[in-house]
Each structure stands twice: as C-alpha cells, then as structure tokens.
Amino acid sequence: MRPLGSIFLTRVTIALPVLFLPFFLGGARPWFWSMFAALFMIGTAVLLWMEPESPSLMREIPVKWQGAGVFILAFPVLQLIPLPPSALAVLAPHRLLWLQRAAEAAGSPQGGWAAISYLPVMTMFSLFWWVFLVLFGILLRNALREGSPEWFFRLLFFVAASEALYGILQVLVPSLGVLWEAAGTGDARGTFVNRNHFAAFLGMIWPVLLGYTLSPEEPPSRLSRQKTYDARERNAQIRQKQLFFSFLVGMVLFALVFSESRGGILSALIALTAFTIIGRIRRPGMLAFVVVCWGVMIAYGSIVGFGNIIARFDVLEGGALGRFKIWADSCRLIRDHFLTGTGLDTFAHAIRLYQSHLLDDQEIVHAHSDYLELAGELGVPVAAGLTVLAWGYWVLAARRAWKLDAGENLPDRRRSSGPSGTLSLSDIPGGSGSAIHRSPIPAGLRAGGIHCESGGDSRRRLIAAGALAGCLAFLCHSVVEFNWQIPANQLYFVVLIVLMSL
Template sequence: MNNLRAKLQTLVWLLLCTIVGTIPLLFGAVHPIVLGSYVLLILVVLGGWLVFTAEPGELCIGNFWSIVPLILIVWLVIQALPLPLSWVEIISPQRADRIIKVNELAGIDIRFLPLSENGPVGLYRSFLLLALLVLYYSVRSMIRQNRRVFRWLLYSMIGVGLIEAIYGLMQFINPSIGMLWLDIPGRAAHGTIIYKNQFASLLNMIWPLAVAGFAAHFAGRSEEKGGQQLSRKMRMQRRFLSVSRTEAILFFAATVPMLLAVLFSLSRGGILAMTLVALLLIVLLPFTVKKKIIFVALFLAVLGGYGSLLGLDTIVSRFGSIGGSGGTRLELYLASLPILFDHWLAGIGLESYTLLSPVYLKGFPANIHFDRAHNEYLELTLELGIPMAILLFCWLVAGLIRVAGKLRTPALRSAEERSRCIVVVAAFCGVIGFLAHGLVDFGWRLPANLVYAVTLLAMIDAAATPEKKGTDEPVTFFSPEKRGETP
C-alpha cells in the first residue's frame, strides 16, 4: 500500500509540474479543446488523488475559503441553466424583455432561457473554476508532504517564464518571427500569448519567484545549536528553499530577461504592475537596508544596460500617450454602467460583455468593438451581478489580509524562517501584481494566468503554515512561539 501511495505521489508530482510547465505555451490554453484537456486531467487525476489520499480535515471543504468558490460555481451553473420565462422576468427583467421582443418579431415562442447571455460558456467556465479549486488543494497537499515538490514547481514556472521572456524579446527585436504560427501586430514582446497585456501579467507572477530563488541564497549564513556553529551543508538542508551560489546566479540570470520582457511588451498596465511588485519586494523581503540597496542597484544596472541596447526610448514614448488611453478607458467604464443598472441582481453571465457592448456603448466609433471592459472588477460585476461580485471581492480582500497578517514579523532569527518568509513574500507580491493589473486589463481571462495565480496561493499557504511534526495542527512559522526556535 505504501509503495502504491508513493507511486501515486510521483505521478501527481510529475503531473503538477507538467501542467504549470506547459499550459502557457500554446496561447495560454485559450482554445476550448486545449483548456478542456487540462481541466479533465486536473479533475480526474488530481481530484481522484485528493479523494483517495487526503488526510481527514485536510481539504477543509466546509470553511469560508472553500465555500465561496463553491457558491460561485453553483451560481455559474444557475446562470447557464434554462429557466422559465416567468422566473427570468422577476430575476432579470431586461433579459426577459429582450426575449419577449424576439418572440414577437420572429414569431416564435421561447419559454425557457438562461439568465446568461452566453450560457454554454458560463457552464464551461464553472468546470474550470472547480478544476482550479482542486489544483489549489493538490499543490498545497503535495508541498506539505514533500518539500521537493515546491522546488520542482519553482523550476518549472521559472523555466516557462524564461522561455516566454526570451521568445518575447526576440519578437521585439525582429517582429517577423511572429507568435508560433501567427503574425504580431506591431513591435512588442508577446511570447506565445496573443495579448501582450496577458503576457506581461503572466511574467509578473513568475519573476518574483526567480528573485526569491536568488534571495534565498542570502537567507542566513550562521545558526548555532548547542553552542556549536552548523556546517554549511547542514544550514542549507535546514532551509525551506536551499539555494547554492551557482543556483543563485542562475536565478538572477533568469530574472533579468523576464523583467526586460515585461518592459518591452509595451503593456503600460504590466509595467506599472511590475513596478508595484518590485516596490513591495523591496519593502517586504527580510533583509537589511544595505543588502536591499545592493540588490536594487545590481538589478537596475543590468536592466539599464540591456534595456538601453534594446531601446528604452520606445517605452518612454509608449507612456507619452497614457493620458489619451486612460481617458478612453474611463469613458468605457462609464458607458458600461447602464449594463450594470439593468442587470444588477443576476448579471449578464460570463463572457457576455462582448455580446451586449454594441447595444449599450454609446459615443464610440461604430467600427470599433469592445469585447472587454478592460477592468476585471467591473466586468466581473457586470457578469455575476452585484451580490455575487461583492461576495467574490470580499473573499479576495479577506484572503489578502489573511496572508498579509502572516508577513508582519519583527524578527526572523533562523535561516528556516527567512527562507520561508522570502518564498511567501515573493509569491504574495506576484499575486498582488496580478490583482492590480486587473484594474486596467483582462489578464484574468487567460487560463494559464489563473492556473499560475492559484498555484502561487497554494505555495503561500503551504510555505507559510507548515505542519508541525507529530501533530495534525498546522503551525505558522511567523507565530510568536516559533520565533527564535531552531527548526
């Protein structure tokens, strides 16, 4: 039985690394067949492994953090199912009025209809959301059982970021390279992602992990036990993320192309999100001010050198038009509000904005079609309705507060604590950058980005609340009783 369990763990371990290592490479899995294949693998293999191997209470299905996603899944299914027209008239009068007019004009008799304007897509996305929930518990459980899983996930994600970054920089230098078998509209880094904004959003979640790998090498150089200083080998083994000098150099070398690729994606939202993530890392990483200044100077020197070769003036000129673009976005947000006023309770359904925007958006050129609201929070509110959107956003804010509370600590005295803190801080900053970018773009619509965001959240949970040996109760490494204690 133990042998079978070990083989299952190995299979799941390899599958997790395969998922995060391949899902961004084919346009971020936007094609329904590609995405459906990944969802099937997650639900069947990872879901089956969780059911048969999870410890009692490990999944915590009944707590607030799992209940909210399950409620959203149920709501998406309800939006997609056909309901009697009389019900829809009560829940979503504007939706019912449109169908009644269709019946009158076309001479048909539609008596059952979904609340969503695009019901099948909403139902399809509900399976994706369920798969993301399974992925979260799988990653968290595997890391807690075997620390090496974290290392291999880290390598897989950074490897993907490096490949995407180098490909994107090559596209900027020579746009004729294209994107897989598609042409690139203009000179910018896209990698294998169709929209450069989504490309920048993906890299902004990955490069902080490379910084964490680099910084983990400097997590702590001296620990004592029983009055005797530990050897370097023992100190490295006792860290959550042990990094040799050679690995630290490689992590640094991987970070630079990713930062350059975000810059030369020319995504203004991505560059601003990158700046926010960098500032958070500078503030939150557990190092002295002197070390932080050295790290920042090192990165700026390398970025400035390589960036000047590629042409920093292109980035500067890109920001020269931010005022006009910002004004257009604000007009778009205001013009989208009537959709919310008409569908405030039930929403219009996922991926339905592109269907209703031509009807509601006034004052824009007739030949321009806005398929996105360019603000994830606004668009989700339109799609889910105000009650469900409030539930979702409160869940996000509560989760961020919960994680941020674990970052507040006056002293991290051991290398174990420092390495864990570095990991949590890096993943947390990546998630913050992803959420902040959603204010002006639609990076959440890329399945690969959602997979990476959920993986980061699971890595945060697994690293910040490791299980104490000999007990089933997780203990936070930042908690007072752990400070100063040799792990």
C-alpha cells in the same frame, strides 16, 4: 507514507497545465484549456481511486477553503437554472425584456422559461474551468505541504525563463511573431498574443522567483560554523545556484520592460515595493533601487505631462481609441443587470446590446477591466464579494508573512530546543517527563534543506512575500486590463494564492 506512484502522478497532474498552458497563446483558446482541464480531472479521478482512504486531494482542506470554493462556484450554477418569467422579472428584468424583444422579432410565442445567463452553454463551460481552478489549488497546496517544493519552483523557472527568452528574441528579431496566430510587432509578447497579458504573466512570476532565489537553502548561522571542505563546497554550490537563478530573474524583468506595457511596468514597480516591505529587505542597494525606479517614473510623468499619459492610457492595442468609452458602455450593462449579471463568460455577447461608439463591423470583446467585466457577468453583489474575498485574503496573508520574523503566529518559539522544534512537556501546563515534537514549518518547506526555525521562517517569508507581490501586481493591473480572462494567468494567480498560504 504515500506510494511513489501516487506522488509521481500528483506531480504530473499539476505540472501539465502549469507547463503547457502559457506556451500555447496563454491557453486562450477553448479547445486547448478544456483539454488540459479534462486531463487534470482524469488524473484527479485516478488519484482518488489510488488513495480511497486518504486521498491527496481531500487531505486537510481547511473549512475556510471549502467555504470560499462553494461561494465561488455556487452562483454560476444558479445562473444556469431555468426560471419562469415571473422570477426573471424580479431577478433579471432586462434579460426578460431582451427575450421578449427577440421573440417579437422572430414571431415566436413568449413566456417560456429561461436561465439568467444569456448563453448557458458558455457559462457551463466556464464553470467547468472554475471547478478545475479550485481543485487545482487544493491539490497543489497539499502536494507542496507534504513534500519538497523544489521540483515546482524549478518548473516555474523553466516556464518563466522560456517565455522571457522568446520575448527578448521578438525584440531582437521584429519579424518573429507569436506561433501561428500573430505577426511580429517588435515588442516582447512571448507566446501571448497581447503584450499586456504577457507582462501580467511575468509580473506575477518574477517576485516569487526572486523570493526563492534570495531565500537561504540552509540557515547562514549553521553554514558559518562548518569549516570543512564539504561545507565550503556546499556554500559555493549555493552561491552559484543563486547567481544562476538571479540571472534568470533579471532576464524575466528585461522581457517585462521590453513588452512596453505601461500597466505591466507600473504593476512591476508596485510589486517590487511590496516585496521589499513585506520581505523586510533591509539591504541599502535594494532600497536605493526602489527609490530610483519610482523617481524615474515620477520624473518621466512630469516631463511628458500626466495629461498626455492619461490620453495615451485611453489608447488600446493597435491604436484604437476608447477604453473610457468601453467602460461607460460596460457601466450601462452593469446597471441593467445589477443583481444577477448576464452569466459567466457572456460579456462579449451581451455588451453588443450596449456598445455605442464602434462601427457595425466592430465589436467590444472585453471590458478592459476585470472588475467591471466580473460585475457585468456575475452582478454587483457577487462580484463585490469576490473582490473583497481576493483583497481580504491578500491582506490577511500579508499580515501573516509580516509576523513570521516576530513569531507572533508561531507560539513558544523561544522555548524550541532543536532544529525540528522539540518542546519539553514540562514547559506545558499539566505536562511532564517526555518530549514532543512540533514544527510550525510545513513539511514541504522543511524538506528542501531547511533544518531550523530561523532559516525556515526566512524562506517562508521571502516566498510568501514574492507571492504577495505578484498577486498585488496582478490585482492592480487588472483594473485596466482583462488579464483574468486569460486561462494561463488565471492558473498562475491560483498558484500565487497557494504559495501565499504555505
């Protein structure tokens, strides 16, 4: 049993970045995200000091998580190591070429050692943030598995509802801007400067909140057998809570639509379809709603013309043309830095050497495609590995969620004789006499009022389906936007990965 002080500190350490990063421009300013990453590291160090024998951070870390963490963090470290010119000529010849040209222009001697990264300081700070994301994911996973997750979902509801309400107010009051940074434009952006990033943020959260809302807090079969006054009151409270949470989810979806982000709305449709399929939602109303939404989308494209839609797709925020041209310039950068990239978080600086269609006083900051930007910063082999890792994990988690009802990943379910999964040793080869207890449901999902396997499986499936749908929306939207470059979106993407694995 963990001390209450340790549990409280764990929740505070997790809650601080989850709560505050979205509310301050999505955490997109280095001074802000670095502050919360540092606070998290301090909280983690205190937790390790309070629990030296069984620290919550290090408890039950699967080998696959350890391997993924090493793979994610190892290459940026290698980009920081100074190399001799002979090694750079093999690994990053264009990096060496630009160094030689810079030395000639400055009239300084050539031939010094240099790192692969074009800006080692930027890469080092971004690596620090990635370390934070990995540690945050591990700590959140262990915290949700060992205790009730209700506190965390209520925190997600508060953040999402606050952002959605602020976004709707921006539509109703067009002059309402984004804190101190941007003037009002009449569309919903919440506390994010860019409406596409706001749409991506809400697109990740709403399916998880919907899954939590639809999941029964207690198995219906148990509730139906209870006819007492207390049971009826409990049923009424559950229905009222679901109605309130449903209202909040609807408000989040309204704000997403009012953002007028084409990629965000399309990604939300993809998420809705994925949630319906993976969550095995068989209600005719939900299925009809999905069909109608896709029908409206296809009809709109037919009326307006898909050629015009593609032309509008090339128009960036503020009416600037050039998404396809930015991709062309990014591909040239990737070609010249195919193996090792330019260094983590250096794209905005390295692309200046390749931009071909903007005036001298304008510059490309992002590739408007997270996949291209990662390939430019980390090189094609590592970026492809990260992409395969993300999509492969999504497929495996989707298969696992799909099998929850069938019980293929929960052995001997039909021999379970009680709410907690009591098995007789006589049912096990070589066993006899006494009984053992096994529970395929994580303690965190069992603690919130889930008392039997059927209810636990339903809640796990719906929450996992919501996380999978939100993750799919983010991965699809990132094809045409740089959502991964926003710290709040990165953090919540890690949250989705954790919820997919519960």
